[in-house]
Amino acid sequence: MISLLLSLLSLLKKASRPLLLLCLAIASAMLITLSIGKLYQNWDTDPNRGAIAMPSGALGESYPTPRYLEQGWDNADSLWFYNTTQGSNLLPYDLFMALEQPDSTELFRDNALIDKYRYLPQKPTFFNPDGLPVGFVKDTYQGKSYIGLTCAACHTGQINYRGQAIRIDGGPTMADMPGFLAELESSMRKTLVTATKLEHFTQRVLARNGDFTQKDEVIASLKEWANNLMLYNGVNHSTVEYGYARLDAFGRIYNRVLKHVINKKQVHSLLLLATNKDHSRMLTPEQAARVLEGVDKTIIGNKNFAVIFDRLRSTNPGYPGLSREQLFRLRDLIFNEPNAPVSYPFLWDITHSDYVQWNGIASNAGVGPLGRNAGEVIGVFGTLDWTAQEAGFSLSAKISGQSKKQKRVDFKSSIDLVNLRRLEHHLQRLKSPKWPEDILGKIDRTKAARGELIYERYCLSCHEVIDHNNWDRVIIAKMSGLDEVGTDPLMALNSVNYTGKSGNFKHTIQQQPAGGLYIPEEAPVAMILTSVTRGTVTTPDPDKWIIRRWLDWLYMMASSVFENEIERTIKNGNYQPDTTAQPFNSLLAYKARSLNGIWATAPYLHNGSVPSLYELLLPKKRAGDPENGRYRPNRFEVGAREFDPIKVGFVSSGFNGFTFDTTLPANFNTGHEYAAGRTAQLNGEALPPLSDAQRWDLVEYLKTL
Template structure:
């Protein structure tokens, strides 16, 4: 008589699991399908009357990329958990030097973000990729993927919006300008009163004292962030040291009290250390972090000292990668850091949100543990809690939508007809010079796959700063100390200081596998289960070995394969200048030239040493953005991290038998690399133009 009773209980147990973990995800999926969609035919696009660089775009068009208007607008306005500034602050904030809104279309456009008009999904007319987020009951302005991965290319009065294209944005300049505006609010009584009055009218704050307190907090956060990530070389437009900033935010939020105390003792007096840590417990919350920064940041010199001790140099800016085919890759990022199988896409996108101001409430906690109890250590064991604002539900959905995005075709009705004879000749040259690293794919096929071809630094010869930084730097492990992280060739034990790649891997995995603390219990756990199942079983890309000529990881050097750069398919490459991973070559034509001019005056073409960046106007002949004739940012390839060396296939005369390798560059950034010229024959000017015509057609 007992057996049926047991079966009855088991049946009810399965029913309960279904109610909790299967039905809610189905409801969530159905609810998402019924979301209010914004199908504005213009996709919210608008132009400005006066462009800071003199660009002209009287009308905006969208090229065919397999996205409908509602898909573009959803991509622009779907939050991922980025919390840069209180939302009402951003709505009313004025520019530092004049009483004009900081978010005015002209000012936003000057930083090369894309202004938008008001639509149903964007009622406050925020720029592309700027969005309202809510975390723990408070509204914030933050970024979406679209801020850095939506492009506009102009040609003779027509602006072409490119979904998934690399933005021309100057995020470094934007954040400096935002900080200056907030500093003016903090320090100028008349500006502050006008700001407080405007914020109070919007109704999110209950008192002026709360507004003033947040003015102080967020001005300090922005100021310290800019100092921590200060680079000796300005990034300029169309690039950012995203990894450096992601790493630094990770290092900042891993610190525990003991390690912070040890670091502070290296740079401050005993009295200053005591004052900085007064009332701070072992776990350092976001509020504690604000207190510590306020107490330590009495001078910029003190913050700079902490930067040198705690953080890495953010001196390796790279171009924003284009996103079409990203979901079909085996490995992503310029140096192949991110595997795209399994949970890889969620981890990659989580790292991105960490970098763009996700709220991170990481701390050490205790949980019930049967193992700990049986070992005689009590009911609980110490664990790391990874609570954050990161919206893994939306990150997964964004990645899913990107599977449908296709590269833009050269629009002949706007940019002119392509020469089919030259294309045929160029295709032969592409097969000889390019295809071994840049595979040709059917960009319209839903079954396409993209194999990243990795090339070690010594062979490719391009600026090594970004790749080297990802391997060479160590950071304090803090709350992760003594934990293990898989590295493909075995587990890495995290010591007091550990490789930053290992720390980021461990932290992102922790966030991905943590249910959203900002949601109710049932929704939190059902969404978590749904996301994990979808990510693991819905991802058609599986973990696989890297391809190419790179230094393999070993147990002694578990991250050496990251000292390489990726060659990917080049479909849509015409819309993605400037070129090379660090944006150091303005056009594709220049990329087919040597980095140093030959001595022969009859063939004196070479890559420009200094050129302008900032214009969106396309040079349709050389294929790249206009790089002279206006007041823009001077890109100087002689500076650290800016080298335009390497990738010299077809640009040099091959060396003869027994000749030594010919140096192709003497720029500061890569003097440590042995230079080896390509054995491919040097391209003639006609061949360069033919190859360029074929690249336009991809």
């Protein structure tokens, strides 16, 4: 990437003097705009950072206006983070603002429903005049306005304790995104079939004087976006219930990529391979051809997939009229079930980390953060206006390996790369929260001192202790292979084993650390995602004037390369190395990292299968274990924000939340039993199990991190 930048700078040197002066003038204007933008970040200084009280919340909870801890951000920093778009377009803004709940005349955006799905209600502030919840934002793309999600929707937490509330910037959300999206789809469907709802809805939309001027236009748009959401929810339907505080984000990103990459020929072959339970063909050749009639050959995309889905369900002559069960069987041929939900990771220290994501899939060196964040926006509803273009030079085609293809994919999208870079830079100043003794109780320093010695012996080899005030800190990911750590393997297995049709990337070459790899037609989705994000980050913003968009892009790429102090290194830890036969072996592992602020990130383990730090130090009960022993709970409730400062985690019983069953695949609470003497250290030594007193000492020390 550095060589690419140098080549572009060389071209500028050879440019004519008038062109060079024009570029310099525009560059100066751009720098002035950026400077104004930095000042603009400080304009929203609401003293409560937009937070409001919920006197009658979901799950029987109520709380006053939340307070904030010292995390390196002031009021303006938090509000800018909450309300800065990344290019997410869930549905048109006017439709969202006017939509009623499915079985009520209350608006869908009402704070009670927002709290029901554990998102965080906000009051109107300068950056958020409509009082959208934390992480919900108005985005503009190609002259239209949309409701979208920001980083803060998934990475802002809250803890309640005895009538007080604490907001945790960068902490994991308690949200139930699949439940929220299912109810959103239900609201849209109910509006379309209920005359009074539809009439009230269209009147409210038109009264906004926004992007819609005609009633028929409103109804058509509602139908289109309801179908889009139904398709999204159907493709991502999982037999594993997520509940609160978890999401299979990678599975959903993978599926969005496959939907926008697969080509007509590949879909046609899969339609002919689809079979019923009795192994008979699901579609005749004539039906398959009819379903794909008029669909683009190179890029199918979202709209065409919606057409295909409708035709597959249609009982009109010539169409197959597939049942729900048949559609899911067909879904599994094209996509992968996102059945490995994991806890939302916390964001403090992310910019100081060498590798990120639970299985260390993403390097943080160079432009790695930009690619990672672009992939994230693909997953949270970035508009992907990818189209097939004639062969010819294109920077995105070159970087994504398509330079020799007869057609190339143009990666035009709503993804705001400049904002992604700004958000990553903003996170450099975010620090982990310190245990608030004035709210959660004093730390027993004598017990904590004993716990520190236990931590040094049992935990330090994987979880390095850092100073969160040290600007030069580096968070080293210590990888442990699946067999070594013993935790639920499904997320890591899916990241490697999930495959899909590579579309236009078939037989392109992708550069890996060990050399180039050809992408086969049926390829690991991790490979396809890498090519897609490379194409995305090398495609300037289509909403800007052509010279401005390229200067912005150059600035963004240069700052990503030269301001990123994380060096490219090999992974640390005990894991299987990549080989020519298994080029993604190293992803069959999970990452350990520094535990500063760990007290504020329950539930624990990567899949959220243990409710508290104390219970994390207990063993998993196995056959033959004594009945009167202490063990990790097999079932517990999730969803409450009320905190347990003794065990250190959220309360996990006594309310009607989501029942987390650890006996189900993806939910296993096995492994990471170092304190129980059942999991060996990195050096292969299994230490003796801790006594109960030692567990409590260690928990007390963990509060201090």
